[in-house]
Amino acid sequence: MSKRVFLTLFISLFMLLILSITAGIWVLVKPKSDQESESTFIGGAFILTDHNGQKITEKSFPGKFKILYFGYTFCPDICPTGMTIISEALDLLNDKSAYIKPIFITVDPKRDNVQVMAEYHRHFHPSFSNLTGTQHEIDHIAKLYKVYYKKSNPSEIKDYLLDHSSIMYVLSADGKYLTHFGPGATSAQIAAFFNREIH
Template sequence: MTVRKDLIIGGAVAVVALVSGGIYLSNGSGGSYADCVASNVAGGLDNFGTSFTLRNQKDEQVTDQEVFSKPSLLYFGYTYCPDVCPLDSARNAEAAEILKERGIELQTVFITVDPDRDTPEVLADFTDSFPGDMIGLTGTQEEIAAVNKGWRNYYKLNNQEDSEYYLVDHMTNTYLIMPGNETVEFFDRNKSPEEIADSAACFIQAAS
């Protein structure tokens, strides 16, 4: 990743400014989580998510039910991203570490928006860069498109002129997924690890 930074970091900053706001949502989750929900989404976060079968960084085929067997922070990005994706992934991993110290289990999941370059082997190198047991997922272009559509995640490959060092425009929200593939909250880039940890703890404790 480091050899690409000088070439594409300027473009990445512009991309983040364009898409980091992504979806501004209005609250739909209720029930036992009503006291925990801070974000809002038209129609409710119940409408987010989809079932899937993808390949993890160990090149194993896994389903959404297998991946989301425990509370998870889900992020869509790509390993060739020069700054945003590593920073957001590090923040999410830090939030999980904060909860680990409190005796609360929270895992992190990274789904690529760049499956042509992000093979299981490449994802393994990326996920190994962060504390905890981050899960990296990839698939075919069609499989990745379907998963992104399920979480309403915009992305666009800018690979028309450069097939090697291209950028990918993408949204930068992180989703909190409860066991059974239930999306209950989302966090934008402005949220700190502590804020994410506190919010996730509320949901996890409400479910227990």
């Protein structure tokens, strides 16, 4: 074998080795998928109070999928629409709805006390848990779920409105983030997702 051929083979094998090492390193350090990344940074420990006055934490309702929706009872349109869509999705799921816990969390604890949340509960699917808390507790869980909210007319003392994000967060039975639905989601889309997840 000539020196030239030997040198060519040596260079080829060396380049192949470098490529293999590079590929191996990329596999070890490659970024996680968007969903894996989001599941790491969305959610966490909290303690709130439901519409019956019972304390609820992230560990409540074990073994059930959770769908969390943030809003407030004085919301004129967006929140009732979202609550209705979730309620209709649960109706579409029939018996499978028993494996899902819908949770409504207020971003307006100043007005949405336990009594107000209990009254609001009467208008939507009975399996809902409506949660409230102190301003600090609400600020904490809103931060955990990256929820935006702000008074749209702060000059009004009583009849103020809130600008807020309108996202439905879906958690697995062990409390991990799975996905979310935006304002355009339909009850059929939500039901279809749970039909795929619940076997």
